[in-house]
Amino acid sequence: METVNKKEFACKIAEKGGFYKKDAVKMTELFWETLLDYLSEGKKVNFYGIGHFELKTVREKEARNPKTGEPCIVPEHRKVKFYSSETLADRIEAE
Numbered sequence: 001m002e003t004v005n006k007k008e009f010a011c012k013i014a015e016k017g018g019f020y021k022k023d024a025v026k027m028t029e030l031f032w033e034t035l036l037d038y039l040s041e042g043k044k045v046n047f048y049g050i051g052h053f054e055l056k057t058v059r060e061k062e063a064r065n066p067k068t069g070e071p072c073i074v075p076e077h078r079k080v081k082f083y084s085s086e087t088l089a090d091r092i093e094a095e
Helices: 006-017 021-040 086-094
Strands: 045-047 051-058 061-064 071-074 077-084
Touching: 006 021, 021 045, 021 051
Parallel strands: none
Antiparallel strands: 045 051, 051 077, 061 071
């Protein structure tokens, strides 16, 4: 599976939407900044037909250091979760 970075993603937006690449990069950055603003406010961000993003709290847990094998504690932390919609999953399967 090939990875696409933010700049390549923005270039594709520019190409498909008829925007200047510079403007598409700015829109992409603005999209992520806005998404993170809403998530940091504790809001769930829903895109109909695509899915939703939300901030989840992961409880503290015991784990092992992969390098040493020593047990360690992973502290409680928050992470962004994306839940895809059935519509998105169906579209991906069809392609």
